[in-house]
Every structure is written in C-alpha cells, then in structure tokens.
Amino acid sequence: xxVDLVKGASSPPNTTMASKSSLLLLLLTVLTLLxxxxxxxxxxxxxxxxTLQLIFGKPIAPAPSQALVAPAAPPVVKPPLTPGxVKPPxxxPxxVKPPxxxxxxxxxxPPxxVKPPxxxxSxxxxxxxxxxxxxxxxxxxxxTPPxxxxxPPVVKPPVVKPPxxxxxxxxxxxxxxxxxKSKADCIPLxxxxxxxxxxxxxxxRACMTCCDRCKCVPPGTYGNRELCGKCYTGMTxxxxxxxxx
Numbered sequence: 252x253x254v255d256l257v258k259g260a261s262s263p264p265n266t267t268m269a270s271k272s273s274l275l276l277l278l279l280t281v282l283t284l285l286x287x288x289x290x291x292x293x294x295x296x297x298x299x300x301x302t303l304q305l306i307f308g309k310p311i312a313p314a315p316s317q318a319l320v321a322p323a324a325p326p327v328v329k330p331p332l333t334p335g336x337v338k339p340p341x342x343x344p345x346x347v348k349p350p351x352x353x354x355x356x357x358x359x360x361p362p363x364x365v366k367p368p369x370x371x372x373s374x375x376x377x378x379x380x381x382x383x384x385x386x387x388x389x390x391x392x393x394x395t396p397p398x399x400x401x402x403p404p405v406v407k408p409p410v411v412k413p414p415x416x417x418x419x420x421x422x423x424x425x426x427x428x429x430x431x432k433s434k435a436d437c438i439p440l441x442x443x444x445x446x447x448x449x450x451x452x453x454x455x456r457a458c459m460t461c462c463d464r465c466k467c468v469p470p471g472t473y474g475n476r477e478l479c480g481k482c483y484t485g486m487t488x489x490x491x492x493x494x495x496x
Contacts, residue, residue, distance in 0.1 A: 437462035447472045454496050461495035
C-alpha cells in the first residue's frame with residue numbers, strides 16, 4: 252500500500268511533461284506544414300509566370316498600384332495691404348535765368364597801307380625804221396647744151412667659119428664573148444665572174460645554171476648582164492630576185 256501511494260503522488264508531474272511535449276510536437280508539425288504550403292505556392296506562382304512568359308513572350312508586369320493623391324491644400328489668402336503714408340511732393344524752386352555774358356566790342360581796324368603812286372617813267376621816242384634795200388636777183392646763166400660723146404666707128408666683126416663637124420664617136424665595143432658550147436666551158440667563165448663574191452659557192456651554182464641555159468656569161472666580176480640578153484636578165488628566183496650573177 253505504501254508503494255502505490257508513492258507512485259500515485261509522483262504521477263501528476265509526468266502527465267504535465269507529456270502534455271507539453273505533445274504541444275511542442277503539434278506546433279512543429281503545424282509550422283512545417285505552413286512552410287511547405289508557402290513554398291509550394293511560390294513554386295506554383297513561378298511556374299505560372301514562366302508559362303505565361305513562354306506563351307505571350309513578354310513578362311506580365313504587375314498592375315501598378317494606385318498612388319494615393321494627397322488632398323489639395325486650401326489656398327492661402329493674403330491679408331489686405333495697409334495703406335502706407337504718402338510723402339508730399341518736394342517743392343520745385345523757381346526758374347531763374349542766368350545773367351547774359353558781357354558783349355565784347357572789337358577794336359577799330361586800322362585802314363590798309365596804300366603805297367604812294369610812282370613817278371611816271373620818261374619814254375624815249377622811237378627811232379625811225381631802217382630802210383633795208385631789197386637784194387638783187389641772182390644772175391642765172393643759161394644751161395649749156397650737153398656734150399655728145401663721140402660716136403665710135405662701126406666695126407664689123409670678122410666672119411669666122413665654124414669648124415667642120417667631127418664624125419660621131421662610137422662607143423667602145425666590148426670584146427666578143429667566148430663561145431659556150433658545153434657545160435665544161437662555163438666553169439672558167441663562172442669562176443672568173445664569182446671571184447669577188449662573198450658567197451662563192453652560191454654564186455657558182457647560179458652562174459652554172461644560167462650559163463647552161465643561156466649559153467652566155469657576162470664579162471667582168473659585176474654588171475654587163477644585158478650583154479647576155481633577156482634570157483640572162485629575166486631569169487628570177489622564187490622570191491622574184493634576179494638569179495644570174
């Protein structure tokens with residue numbers, strides 16, 4: 252029985268502690284629920300704003316809050332001005348004319364100095380004019396007739412007989428060309444014709460061809476081509492140049 256009484260006496264403080272702890276737990280749970288709810292609401296609002304920005308492209312600004320307009324102050328009424336003291340006008344002094352300046356009198360001007368007239372100059376009477384005798388006219392001799400030169404006697408020139416005409420000079424005839432009968436006769440003639448040529452072999456070939464065809468070689472080392480006739484002078488190369496030397 253003593254043990255039960257001791258237990259019953261110590262039970263009330265245990266119940267109060269339990270109730271306090273339960274209240275604390277309830278408060279903690281309520282606070283956590285409130286925090287989670289507010290966090291969820293803020294997340295939902297952010298998601299809604301993000302979706303609206305994606306749809307419309309521009310962020311929707313919150314509606315501007317209406318500014319509170321202060322009531323107008325009543326107009327200030329100025330008190331009426333008190334009439335000031337008006338000063339009397341200053342007395343105007345009377346206008347007094349200044350005294351006129353004294354008139355300056357000019358002294359009399361002395362008369363101008365006049366020279367006495369000079370005595371008259373005695374004029375001598377003019378001399379009588381000198382009579383000049385007129386000059387005598389010069390004596391002009393009549394011109395003498397011109398003297399004719401003596402006429403030379405007419406001399407007939409002697410008649411000179413013209414010299415008798417000389418017979419016309421005949422041009423020197425070239426020596427007769429050596430006869431060309433075969434191609435062998437052309438070799439000495441062409442070697443003499445091409446002896447002074449710069450390209451002797453070319454000259455010899457052309458000369459041998461012309462000599463064989465025309466049977467003639469002009470004398471000398473240059474010129475006299477017309478002595479061999481048209482056959483020699485008219486032969487040309489493919490370039491229209493004279494072929495025969």
